[in-house]
Amino acid sequence: MSHEPYSVVELITAKRDGGTLSGEQVDWLIDAYVRGVVADEQMSALAMAVFFRGLEPAELARWTAAMIASGERLDFSGLSRPTADKHSTGGVGDKITLPLAPLVAACGVAVPQLSGRGLGHTGGTLDKLESIPGWRAELSNAEMMAQLESVGAVICAAGAGLAPADKKLYALRDVTGTVESIPLIASSIMSKKIAEGTGTLVLDVKVGSGAFMKSHEHADALARTMVGLGTDAGVRTVALLTDMSTPLGLTAGNALEVAESVEVLAGGGPADVVELTLALAREMLAGAGRDDVDPAEALADGRAMDVWKAMIRAQGGDPDAALPTARDTETITAEADGVLTRLDALAVGVAAWRLGAGRAAKHHTVQAAAGVELHAKPGDRVRGGQPLLTLHTNTPERFGPARESLAGAYEIADAPSEARRLILDRIS
Known part of the structure; x- marks a missing residue:
């Protein structure tokens, strides 16, 4: 029997x-967990200890390196x-990767976007x-490299070979109440992104x-940890803190968001989606040494759309x-005239999920056509009886639960509330 x-x-x-x-202890721990020497219940206990006690900067760097x-x-x-590359911590209506990858590629920088479900x-x-x-998500490394050379952009599933320790630990955190730990989130995201080998990384x-992060303070701490x-690790890394109190764009769902992304690539689309796509594109281009190129021109002249079509x-x-x-x-209408002052992102996300756009467990399938379409955004003037939201699904028995999640999710007032900025901070 081997002695550990x-x-x-x-x-x-x-x-x-x-x-x-110590560094050696961390190296051994992650390796022994992958080898099955450290059992799931033991790693669960350790994750909970990290959840309450945190990791020192040197411990966290070593933990990430071991992953x-x-x-x-x-x-x-x-x-x-x-x-x-760009990584978003996830939100409602966040389809930015779709127009962003071909846009940055159209400006001369290759975008290897390894994405998830x-x-x-x-x-x-x-x-x-x-x-x-x-369209298929699974590509071999050779196919990915060839596509990056020929097209300039690829959006595909991360291969099983990248940070397998993270895959194992992530599944464990999901079922043990240890997801919301900044060191564990930061090491999870950054181990995959550093292993992916990109030269520049922009975090949204x-x-x-x-x-995921409800407060500015927690988001700021996570961003600073990941940038560090x-x-x-030698990757040029910058983070933008962006607002997710209301959904991005006018759609939340799968096919609905693809259609909206194509509108952006065609030179239209909602102002907030265009603003964030261009802001992230400029950061990616600057990090890759191409800040001489204006991504707005590549959107306007159709070059980004050409790359999108080639990539698909x-x-x-x-x-x-x-x-x-x-x-x-099914349509939800405004009860009165006034200004839409609030439309809660979480409620819209839960409604889209309940309509079939998302999954409750990894093995569930999603409905491509399900989701929520927004007809107004906070700050817009609405009239009583005017459509506010349209719910889409192939299973109409889901309308009831979706409507429940939207009860109290929006407010119409006489006077407009203060507009929120989309980009709240930049951390480098």
Whole structure:
């Protein structure tokens, strides 16, 4: 029987009592967990200790490095152009990756966007794209490299080889109440992004009701932690704190958000989606040394749309095919004249999820056509009886639960409330 250098119980009690783990202890712990030497219940106890006691900066850096070391690292140095990537902490109506990747690629920077699926009220980028007929999310590393060279952008599922320790630990945190720990969130996101090998990383850290981080203070702490980890690992990293108190754009759902993204690429689309897409594009281009290019021009002249079509075709999709539409719709109207002062992002996200746009467990399927369409945004003047929201689903028995989640989610007043800025802060 092999002798392990450490006792996991001793590491758990050390962390529980506020101690600091050495670099060697952290390396062993993550590796032993992946090898199955450390059991799930032991790692659960340790995650809970970290949840309450935190990790010192050196511990966190080593923890992240050990997660990266558990798998492969991609290398884009052979590409003919620099790389930049964006990661969003997730929100409602957050379809920004869809127009952003082809836009940045149209400006001469390759975008390897490894994305995920949605869980709960936040939508997954892959779920959105899978509403396009024929499009596939799973690519080999060789296919990804070839597409980055030829098209300049790829949005696909992360391979099983990237940070496998994170996959295992993430599933455990999900069922043990240890998700909302800043060190564990930061190491989870950054281990995958650093292993992905991009040269520049822009983080979109959402703040507000529809976000993971409800308060500015927590979002700021998470952003600073992640920027520090990226910078220390040699990745040019910057974070924008952006508002998620109300949904982004006018849609929340899969096919609905794809249609809206295509509008943005065609030079239209909602002002907030365009604003955030351009702000993130400028950060990605600056990090990759291409701040001489104006992304607004690439949106206006159709170059970004050309890359979008090429990117969808390269992954088997038909960019010109009709998107799925829901069999049933139901409209919620304004009760009175006035100004829409509030439309809660979380409530809209939960409604879209209940209509079938999201999943409650990883193995559930999503409805491509389900979701919520907004006819007004906070600050807009509305008339009594005017449509506020349209609910879309193929299973009309879901309308009731969706309406329940929207009860009290919006307010109409005589006078407008103070407008919220979309981009709240920049951290580098």
